[in-house]
Amino acid sequence: MNAPSDEQLVAYLDDELDREQRSQLDSLIADDPLLSLRVQWLSRSNLPFKAAYDELAQQAPLDRLQARLDAAPSPQKPGFSRRWFIGAAAAGVALAGVAADRLFLAWQTQQSHNWRERVGDYMALYVPQTLEHLPTDEASQLAQLRTVDARLGVNLSPAKLKLPGAQFKRAQLLEYDGVPIAQMTWLDATHGPLALCVTRTNSGSQPLAHERRHGMNVVYWTEREHAWMLIGHHPASELEDMAKMFKTRLNV
Structure with a gap:
């Protein structure tokens, strides 16, 4: 299994993965201390992600975004879970993605410095x-x-x-x-x-x-x-x- 993305880790924390995927991630997290730190960071962050994505969803063209997602060749149709909001924000509101990237990069830099x-x-x-x-x-x-x-x-x-x-x-x-x-x-x-x-x-x-x-x-x-x-x-x-x-x- 390749290095998991933040979206996969969020799905892991939300218990939205199937048993096999979750078992694979459990093994990776146990073997990789830095991956474990990423999971801890995502799970312990007190930033108001849900409220932020709720507001973004209200501003985003949801019908058009949902139509695009429905047309994608995927065996599963995403609903309005936290993973869907991450996808919608990345597709429709670039500023939020840039801010999240900068926050995570700043955290990585701090860990390297420490x-x-x-x-x-x-x-x-x-x-x-x-x-x-x-x-x-x-x-x-x-x-x-x-x-x-x-x-x-x-x-x-x-x-x-x-x-x-x-x-x-x-x-x-x-x-x-x-x-x-x-x-x-x-x-x-x-x-x-x-x-x-x-x-x-x-x-x-x-x-x-x-x-x-x-x-x-x-x-x-x-x-x-x-x-x-x-x-x-x-x-x-x-x-x-x-x-x-x-x-x-x-x-x-």
């Missing part, structure tokens, strides 16, 4: 002594990376994570608001702790970008269903070179 903020807060606590004592044998690292791969669907190995002048120390799983975040850490002889972090996203691909958090430089990007960030006390130009290298090695 996970990097939490990683920055966590990394601000690191000192070289945090990592010095950790075991660095390849068997331990492979076991840690397998755990990350199983949870986030990334293809990592010690060879892909080698950095000049820095020793790979640990891969671990963290969690923020129920969303898993993997953190790979190194101890650099000159600049101290360095971390590459990854989580799932549905925001699509975005190019490398820079920011600063807690006196550290950050390079971040997204590729397909994963969001990545590299954070440390290295100069921004060095971090960008590392990020480009990881994008090539990890095919991201």
Whole structure:
């Protein structure tokens, strides 16, 4: 089943799907934390959707819209459910669709910002002594990376994570608001702790970008269903070179 649309999720929340469709969505939501967040956002929003669509329906040319929907090659004829109002609003009142899209995009942007903020807060606590004592044998690292791969669907190995002048120390799983975040850490002889972090996203691909958090430089990007960030006390130009290298090695 492809990634569900907001209309499908609304139908899921309204209990308007058949048993098979609902079972498929149940499985997807259980396996995808970000999809679960979308469902929570749609179900918990306190915006007056029903009143808004009632008003839009009064203004919209309902007879013409219903005639078009009746003529569509569909095995089911939509009634006046919440899904119908979403379709009518999208077809007849573009402004409402634009406003909803902007609201959801703003929410996605905030979520993307929040996970990097939490990683920055966590990394601000690191000192070289945090990592010095950790075991660095390849068997331990492979076991840690397998755990990350199983949870986030990334293809990592010690060879892909080698950095000049820095020793790979640990891969671990963290969690923020129920969303898993993997953190790979190194101890650099000159600049101290360095971390590459990854989580799932549905925001699509975005190019490398820079920011600063807690006196550290950050390079971040997204590729397909994963969001990545590299954070440390290295100069921004060095971090960008590392990020480009990881994008090539990890095919991201």
